[in-house]
Amino acid sequence: MAKHYCGHAGCRTLIPLTQHYCDRHKHEENSRRYFHRKHSGGKYEAFYQSTAWTKLARQYKVAHVLCERCLSRGIIRKADICDHIIPIKTDWDKRLDWNNLQSLCQNCHNEKSEIEVAERKNK
Ligand SMILES: [Zn+2]
Ligand SMILES: [Zn+2]
Known part of the structure; x- marks a missing residue:
């Protein structure tokens, strides 16, 4: 051999x-x-630092000042992060899709990341 x-x-x-x-x-x-x-994570990191993304995220946060997840539970909380509903690692094409964005507070963002990690482990 x-x-x-x-x-x-x-x-x-x-x-x-x-x-x-x-x-x-x-x-x-x-x-x-x-x-x-x-x-392989470099592609995503580079994207999050791109002007296209930072601009879009800023615009989205101006339009959605409150955490959308908290809002759906009747809680008013200022959003900290512009997040992808479908993660860009799942669907790269939706990275600049306005309809795939949501404003989240730090808490909700952490919660969502935890769920995503757990889901990935279950696969
Ligand atoms: Zn060796
Ligand atoms: Zn929230």
Whole structure:
């Protein structure tokens, strides 16, 4: 079977092509994956810093000063964050869709993020 060197810099242990690291350096696999995840998040981070988004979010917050989630429960609370109803990680095309936005207070935003994380874990 074809073999290659372990992915650890300087390690000359030969391992099967299906593996990236030898047993001794296996733990590096995790940080590698972590790096990839972080890296793929760059697109979203860049978007949140883009002028198109900051402008839109500002406009939306001016139009919706109160937290919409609290409002639906009869609570009047100032909104802190302009949030995507459908997360841009789920539907990238809706990132600048006015109808996909909602104003949330910090509390509601945290709550929503927690639910999203929980839902993702259930999948
Ligand atoms: Zn190694
Ligand atoms: Zn709220």
